[in-house]
Amino acid sequence: MDQSIVDILKDHQLRRTPMRVEVLSVLINANGTAIAHPELERMLPDADRITLYRTLKTFEEKGLVHQVVDTSNATKYALCRDHCTEHQHHDDHAHFHCQDCGKTVCLDNITTNTFQVPAGFTVSQTHLVLEGTCDSCS
Amino acid sequence: MDQSIVDILKDHQLRRTPMRVEVLSVLINANGTAIAHPELERMLPDADRITLYRTLKTFEEKGLVHQVVDTSNATKYALCRDHCTEHQHHDDHAHFHCQDCGKTVCLDNITTNTFQVPAGFTVSQTHLVLEGTCDSCS
DNA sequence: ACGGATGTGCAACAATATTGCAATTCAGAT
DNA sequence: ATCTGAATTGCAATATTGTTGCACATCCGT
Numbered sequence: 425m426d427q428s429i430v431d432i433l434k435d436h437q438l439r440r441t442p443m444r445v446e447v448l449s450v451l452i453n454a455n456g457t458a459i460a461h462p463e464l465e466r467m468l469p470d471a472d473r474i475t476l477y478r479t480l481k482t483f484e485e486k487g488l489v490h491q492v493v494d495t496s497n498a499t500k501y502a503l504c505r506d507h508c509t510e511h512q513h514h515d516d517h518a519h520f521h522c523q524d525c526g527k528t529v530c531l532d533n534i535t536t537n538t539f540q541v542p543a544g545f546t547v548s549q550t551h552l553v554l555e556g557t558c559d560s561c562s
Numbered sequence: 563m564d565q566s567i568v569d570i571l572k573d574h575q576l577r578r579t580p581m582r583v584e585v586l587s588v589l590i591n592a593n594g595t596a597i598a599h600p601e602l603e604r605m606l607p608d609a610d611r612i613t614l615y616r617t618l619k620t621f622e623e624k625g626l627v628h629q630v631v632d633t634s635n636a637t638k639y640a641l642c643r644d645h646c647t648e649h650q651h652h653d654d655h656a657h658f659h660c661q662d663c664g665k666t667v668c669l670d671n672i673t674t675n676t677f678q679v680p681a682g683f684t685v686s687q688t689h690l691v692l693e694g695t696c697d698s699c700s
Numbered sequence: 701a702c703g704g705a706t707g708t709g710c711a712a713c714a715a716t717a718t719t720g721c722a723a724t725t726c727a728g729a730t
Numbered sequence: 731a732t733c734t735g736a737a738t739t740g741c742a743a744t745a746t747t748g749t750t751g752c753a754c755a756t757c758c759g760t
Contacts, residue, residue: 439705439706439707441706441707441708443707443708444707472708472709472710473709474708474709474710475707475708475709478707478708479707479708482707497716497717
């Protein structure tokens with residue numbers, strides 16, 4: 425059992441269960457690639473679908489993972505880098521979504537600046553998604 | 563019958579059907595607000611749900627509307643401004659998604675610049691989504 | 701090792717989306 | 731104005747994605 429996984433869970437006040445360890449392990453190995461729910465199901469065939477939903481939801485609430493939006497209409501999740509807490513996510517990096525293979529990767533070096541929005545609007549989070557063809561598809 | 567709607571359809575090589583005229587009309591009147599599928603169903607109670615899917619898909623393929631991504635997991639559609647063709651969308655403006663009322667509006671004055679992506683990657687489209695509270699909810 | 705809080709798995713259900721096919725409608729040619 | 735092939739529609743069936751309630755199992759501090 426990877427000790428870092430145990431630590432991550434503990435740091436986020438999450439009880440260590442086999443399910444959570446497995447999901448977290450998959451996300452860590454994904455290495456910057458956002459994973460959609462059905463994909464997780466395939467990778468963890470013994471996992472209960474509903475529990476998977478709740479696990480991901482919990483992870484998100486505790487600041488462990490963040491949802492990634494792209495034009496594939498499936499919710500994807502990726503590990504948060506640092507500094508994300510229960511109270512505030514800081515996912516200010518861009519994501520790249522490949523139109524061919526459907527893969528979504530985090531582009532950590534591209535960060536979103538702040539934008540001037542119309543009066544009365546408040547921005548709490550910014551999503552920047554670049555779409556196109558990735559290196560392995562081009 | 564609004565003549566501009568007829569023209570828009572003709573310009574995009576789309577046959578004029580009552581369904582398409584109605585959907586297009588709703589999108590035009592939405593005036594920069596992206597509309598989700600269930601919302602369209604409510605506004606056009608007589609429309610067949612499946613045909614609605616296909617109509618929107620066709621509109622998108624012909625460069626008439628574009629999908630808008632936000633964190634509500636419902637596909638939303640908004641009219642393309644200009645220059646969108648069958649072959650290339652040019653939706654380089656940002657969208658604002660209100661976390662309270664769920665509304666998504668186009669922010670035409672905020673445009674996305676180009677970003678430096680890793681070697682081997684090609685960007686064909688950029689999505690910028692600002693999330694927060696809109697003017698009528700704040 | 702115990703016990704309360706937390707998490708899991710099942711069932712049922714709701715919402716969203718896709719495909720095939722027969723019948724209808726549209727728009728250009730006659 | 732009518733005909734005709736191609737595009738579009740509507741219905742049925744089905745797949746996919748996501749939610750809720752509840753009984754039972756598991757976790758972890760004591």
